[in-house]
Amino acid sequence: MLVFGYDPIAGYTSMIRSSLGTTRTIGETVSQATPLILTALGFSVANSAGFFNIGLSGQALCGWVASVWVALAFNSLPAIVLIPLAIFVGALAGAFAAAIPGVLRAYFGTSEVIVTIMLNYIFLYLSTYIVHNSMAKSMLSSKDSTIQVGSHASLRISALSDWTMNSSINGGIIIACIALFLMWFVMKKTTLGFEIRSVGLNPFASDYAGISSKRTIIVSMILSGALAGLAGVVQGLGTYQNFFVQGGSLSIGFDGMAVSLLGAGSAVGIFFSAILFSILKVGGLGMPLDAGVPFELVNIVIASIIFFVGVNYLIRLLLTRKKRREIVAQVDSQSREDGQNKQEGGIL
Structure with a gap:
């Protein structure tokens, strides 16, 4: 900021005030951090197995579309059935999207980087096609967006909304915290986690030791995609509560990669890195008004x-x-x- 002629103290003060100054801004900061935690976890799992999953954006988009579609198609189901069903289908959609490059890498040696980049565009335009041509007209509020999901399909929690003055914070943060603990336990305390880390360090030695590198590659990509799909579920059922046509790849995918790298792939590191990125993004919106510092x-x-x-x-x-x-x-x-x-x- 100082290089470009702006006051860094005023700028960062404004950033902190805009992101943590009130209960509402705290709620928005946590809401922004929630999908980043999940996509960062997804990247961390694939990275531990030695793969660079750049398809997190497309996998999150699959989870978003699938969860909202299920929530609108089965809106007569009670909340205790519909919410878990929509979450499961969203995670399953993300897992399926990630399984494609996983299988191709395991059996044909194709580069997961190239495949996932191409799939990001395929899923982006497929989501647009689904909204325009596959969803029932009763599910749409306009040509490019669906109606809001019902309250019995929403991840919004009234107590959290009331405490944060109607911010977009939702139960997705609970899902993210559970995922953090589960993935820490899986990666550090289970045989599967040991196999994933072993394949990431040396797939040839792992094969020699009796660990199936092909199976481990596919499983790690499926786990990665499921976590990214959950990030999409949080966006669809929590933050926005509908789906609308996207003009480009979701930023939560690429930001999640950065969060994971900054947090060194650890559960604690990912949590605090996601909060940091969220503070930067939410707080940055207030910097132009309060300190005259451009958001760029x-x-x-x-x-x-x-x-x-x-x-x-x-x-x-x-x-x-x-x-x-x-x-x-x-x-x-x-x-x-x-x-x-x-x-x-x-x-x-």
């Missing part, structure tokens, strides 16, 4: 965070490779010395 500077700050996180990983990778070369050179040198000693001993 917030995106520069976020990009700077991602850049320095990426540089950190790059430096660590280079240092690891350098250390590995030094170890190999040391081993080769020792082997040559042992060979010479044996040869000299034989001559004597």
Whole structure:
């Protein structure tokens, strides 16, 4: 900010005030952080298995469309049945979307980066087609958006809404916290988590040890997609309570990748990184009015965070490779010395 001629103290003060100054802004900050936690978890699972799941946006979009469609199609069901059903279908849609690149990678060796990037566009335009051509007219409020889901299908909790002065905070934060704990437990305390991490470190050694790398690849991508699908469910049943045609890929997918990298893939790190990103995004909206700082500077700050996180990983990778070369050179040198000693001993 100082470089561009703005007062950084006034800017950041305005950001904190706009994101944490009242119970309503706190509610909006938590609401923004909720889908980021879930997409970051999804990226973390795939990354632990050694894969770069760039398809989080498309997988979240699948979960969003599927959950809203189910909520509107079966609106006569009681809340105790409809809400779990819509959540399950949304997670299942995201899991199916992620299983496609998982299977292709496991059995054909295709790059999950290329496949997921292409699938993002496929799911984006497929969602538009579904709204325009597949949903019943009774589900639509206009050509490009559905009606709101009923109160018995909504993730909004009246107590939270009342406390935060009608903010968009919803029960999705409970889902996100449960997912944080479950994924920590799965990755650190179960055989499946050990297998995923093993395949990520060395798939060939894992195969030699009896771990099916193909099965683990597919399972890790399915888990990743299910978590991204849950992020879409939170958007559809919680934040917006409907679906509307998207003009581009969902930002929660790419932001979730940054949150996961900043949080080093850990549950605690992801939680606080998501809160930080949410404070930047929500608080940044108040900076132009209160401090005269343009919102675009917030995106520069976020990009700077991602850049320095990426540089950190790059430096660590280079240092690891350098250390590995030094170890190999040391081993080769020792082997040559042992060979010479044996040869000299034989001559004597």
